[in-house]
Every structure is written in C-alpha cells, then in structure tokens.
Amino acid sequence: MKALIDPQKCTVCGVCEDVCPVGAISVGETAATVSDECTLCGMCVDTCEFGAISLPQVGTGPKDDLSAYRGVWVFAEWRRGTIHRVSYELLSAARKLADKKGVPCAAVLLGSDLDAAAPSLLEYGADTVYVIDHPNLADFTDEAYANSLVALVREKRPEILLAGATTMGRSFIPRVAALLQTGLTADCTDLDISEEGLLLQTRPAFGGNVMATIVCPNSRPQMATVRPRVMRPEKDARNGRIEKVTLPEEVFQTRVEVLQVIPEEDVTAKLSEAEVIISGGRGLQKAENFHLVEELAQLLKGAVGASRSAVEEGWAPPSHQVGQTGQTVAPTLYMAVGISGAIQHIVGMQGSKVIVAVNKDPEAPIFDVASCGVVADLFEFVPAFIQRLKREG
Template sequence: TADNRELIDKSRWKGILVYVEQHGNHIHPVSLEMVGKAHELGAKCGQPVFAMVAGDALTLVTGELLTYGIDRVLAYEDPAFADFRIEPYTAALEDAIGHLQPAVVLVGGTNNGRTLAPRTAARVHTGLTADCTVLDIQQQADLDQIRPAFGGNIMAHIRTPNHRPQFATVRYKIFDTACKSDKRGTVESRTLPPEKLVSAIRVLSQIPKGAGIFIEDAQVIVAIGKGIGKESAIGLFERLAVALGGQIACTRPLVENGWMDPRKQIGLSGRTVKPKLIITCGVSGSVQFSAGMKSSDRIIAINTDTDAPIFKTAHIGIVGDIFDIVPALLERIASDSQRVATSANASPMGRS
C-alpha cells in the first residue's frame, strides 16, 4: 500500500533542471521564462539551477545561457542534434537527469517539448504535470504544480512528494523572462554513445512560420467572445484592433463555430498571451479562457452581464453593450488621431 511504500532519499536529488529549446542558435523565449521561474523556486528552498541544451553548434547558446546566472549548463553538441528528432533528444535529457539527479525538471510546452517531456518522464519512471499555470515549491524541494482540469472547471493541485525528479511542462507567456546576472556558472560538454543517437526519423525539410505577428507576441489584443452574436460583427472589432495597433483574438466557441482561425484562440486549448493591453468584448471569462490571458499587464472587460466572471480578472470593467461602446471608442481614437495630426501640421518648422 502507499502507507507501506519505502520513502525515497530526497537528499540525493538536488537542483532545478530546465530543458532549453533552441533553433539555429536562438533560444526559445519559453526556456528563458522557465529559467527565471527556476531561480525563483530555487531561492525559496536553496536549490541550484541547471540547464541542458542540445544542438550541432552550441557555443553562442551556452554563452548566452551563462548570462542568466545558471549554475551548470550541460551541452550536448553533435550533428545528430541538428534537427529535433525524438530518440536522440530523449536520450540526452535522460542522460542529463541521470548525471545531475535534479529534484525538478521543467520543459517548455512547445510542440517539441510536449513530445519530449512525457517520453523522458516515462524513461525515468516519474509522473508529468502538463501545462502548469502556477508553480511553487516547499521545503525538501516538493513542487506544487497547479493546472486547470476537467475542461477548465477546476484547478488541480498536484504534488509528488515521494518521486524524483518532479516533471512539469509550462506554456509560453505564463512566467516572466529571466533577468541577466553577473553570476557565472560552468558549461559541461556531454557526449552520448553512437547507438543513442540513432533515429528512425529523417527530417526532409522545414517550413518556417509565415510572416506576421502572432497573438502570443502582440502588445495589444482585442479578444472577442460569443457575445458578439454573429460572424458578420467581427469586422467591427478587427477595426478596433487595427486602430490600437494590435491583434484580434477570440474564445473557443468562435473557433468551434468556424468564425475564427484556431491560431487566434486564447485559452488552455488555444494560446497563452501576455500583452500590455487586452480588451475583451462579449467574453464571459471562463477558467479555460482566463488561464490564457490573466498575466496581461492591463485587462479591460466590456460585457452587459454584471456577474460575468471576466470582471473578477479584469483591472477595469465596463458594463454596457459592446455595439455602443466600441463604435464610440473608435470615434474617439479617430478624433484624437486627427487632433494630433492637425497639431503637428500647425507646429512651426523646427519645433517638435
């Protein structure tokens, strides 16, 4: 039974290990967010911060990682790591865990990370909590892992006090990026046996994402929900997004109705965003949606329902009809822009 199970020796497991994802010497931003969180967690319970990275040319990447105050960086440099292939990458992360014996392993919730984390967790006989929205840590480095569950209707609080390492994936834009530090750690090169580098996968080509700003990177977002009523109304809110120099986004029902591109969806089953400003229009504010945008710097919610959950998340709440408020807002923006332009044209030459 669980009560009779032999307790592990937690003193053998030290540190917080971050898997660093990189492409062409560019570190994925989610990795730096996890490094920042690892420093925060480590400071609470006296744990060092480690990182592991794999690639075919890592000098620039490892040098950059050291500027973030990481204590030890394990570098797996080999032509076999030029492209992400699951077998050698799993072998590398498994080797890093065996070598360092970290108490916690953090992996970014990217497409690659979501493939790598469960396979590696199974290799080292531990569990995995996916898409965490909150991480905290107790003494003896027991990790509190919190994530929405059952369609976002509850928040599951998960702790694995008798298993090491503790494994979690985290989405992009959930935590703050790590700060630079004068502290310098060390880089250790690791090699794997040739048989560990063999893969049944051959990468034939890679197609980069199309040009443009994705909602994860937008500084201003106008998010619409089913409260807009009909597909033909979307244009009004797109005009507001353009006027503010931002992006349009939406809730899950609009994607399910076929009104919006899935890449525009905010929430647990969509994208996580952290803009400087987000204006929600006709969004009720489910747990599933709020988990994907609650870290935004400024949240303004417009809804006719005074009891809408979104008002508990918003910094500013406006109770009213979006079809009255948004046109008035567009008119005000246009008026202010015209006044600024007129003032600039009237200024004497040479004055600013």
C-alpha cells in the same frame, strides 16, 4: 482506494458532498462516507474546514537513493538560433529554488550550432550551462530531444528538472519522464520548496476552476512543465561555466522524419506566443464586423482570437479559437469583444494578466473574470476606441 474521512473530525456539514464532482460522498448521521465512485481527485480535501478528509499516499516508498540527486535544472528551449523567453523565466525561478535548497542551478541547451546562444543563459542565474550540440537536434523531434536529455540526466542526476509548457515542452518532456520513470506535473503556475525539501508544484485543474498542489515524493528528478509568462525573468549574472557534453551517437537517432517546417509568418495567428490578443464573439453579429477586432489587433500589435460561436459562424478560422476545444492562452492583455463568456471560453483565457471585456450586457459572465469591464454597445465603443488609439499615433 478512496478519500479517507476521520469520523472524529467530521461534523456532517455536507460541504464535501456538494463539492465532489462524481457524487461519491454522502453525509450520514454521524459522518460522511465515501463510495467506490471516488476517483481520488482531492477536491473535497481542501474544502473541509475541519480537516476531516485526507487522501491515501502514493507508491511504496523511494525506488532508489534520492540523496544521490542534487541540483535544479532547466531545459532551455532553442528555436533555430534564438533561446525562447520561457527559458530565462524558468532559470530565474530555478535559481530561487536552488538557493532555497542550497544546491547548484543549471540550464541544458539542446540544438545545433549553439556557440552563440549558450552564454546568455549564464546571465540569468545558471551556475552551469550544459550544451548538447548535434546536427540531428536542428529540427525538433521528440525522440532525439528526449533521449539525449535523458542520457545527461542519468549521468548528472539533478533532483529537479523544469521545462516550459510550450508545444515543444509539453510534447517531449512526458517522454523524458516516462523513460526516467518519474513523476511529471504539467503546466504549473507556481513552484516552491516544502519544509521537507520537496518541490511543490501548483497548477490549475478543471479548466482553472481549482488549483492543485502536487508533489513527487519517491522518484527523481521531480519534473514539471511551467506555463510561459508566469515567472519573471531576472538578470543574475554569475561566474558560471559552459560545459559541452558528448553523448553516444545513438541517442540522437529518431524514427520520425521531419519533412517540412513552416514557420507562421502571420503574427495575428500566433496566439500562444502573443502578448496581446483581441478576440471577437457572437456579439459582432456578422462576418463583416469582425474587421473591428482585426483592426484593434493591428493597432495594438496583437493576435486575433475568436470564441467558439464566431468560429462556428465562419467569421474566423478554427486555429484562432480560444477556449476548451481551441487554444489556451495567457497573454499580457486579453480583450474580449462581444463575447458573453461561456465557461468553455473562460477556461481558455482566464490566465491572462489583464482582461478587458466589452459587452453591453452587464450580467455577462465574462465580466466575472475581467480586470476591466466595459459595459457598452461594441459598435459604438470599439470604433471610438480605435480612433483614440490612432490619435495617439
């Protein structure tokens, strides 16, 4: 299968030929043609302003009665006593989707000893909070978490199931989707309901260079993991109820043994959770200068990040690397100090809300993604900015 070209609509403008990442399109005399190299990535479809390109359809129709599935669910992420913020963010988003469809909205809380944690979910729009409380869920394992969630989904049949695109969600949710034999879209940044009532799942692809909207037409539930800090948590208290769920003992079994759980004490290392990240790059010139970044991070109560060059120079450990082979981050503030902005770096941080770049080269590509660019010698600017922050106390 390959992308379909409507020769009636094609104007042989050649835009699709330039866009195709695998060089599968060639523009002939009367219409563009697609070769077998086509991977059906869909990049050409939206760039054609004449609507001449489309993709063939998935699958061979619904595999069971889709109308038997009803309601929007959120997997609520519990981490040793506290519910992770992303759960409230998703619940607020789920509430809107549910209202749009006129169906109920529920949260599913998995963990151990959950009595204290469950009620807070009712304050963010849940009609029902299903609680799966079992000692084997005290430690996260993919098998026990996925198997028990799957058991409940099979029983209650929600049409949509959302989870945070955290390390937990991105680890076990694919197992849930595979066991349920349904589609899953990773790391979404926008969700909506189509005219036909399908979940429209929008996510960045190719390192954020393009956005793709994805649907799951023939299987249920429609599943997505959603990037943390994208949706806004909104209080919306309802007369909801908490329902404790009893499941067969075997769903809590796992082949994996959790030997040790070591929480990271050093906040400067917790990049994925940080609201503020200050990153340093090659512009710092030597290891001793990296303290400028660390001091700035400390003053702003943020975490320390680093570009690949800074890590390769040994100025920061690999766990601090932001970018393609490091971590993808999306904090409220990302400050790039002496980072030129190679594409490998940009793809790891461009989802941040406010991006401040400090670089003396006004042509540096980091300024293309910056919301605030400071063209300055960092050795003058950063110490002065540190003084300013200290002055404020």
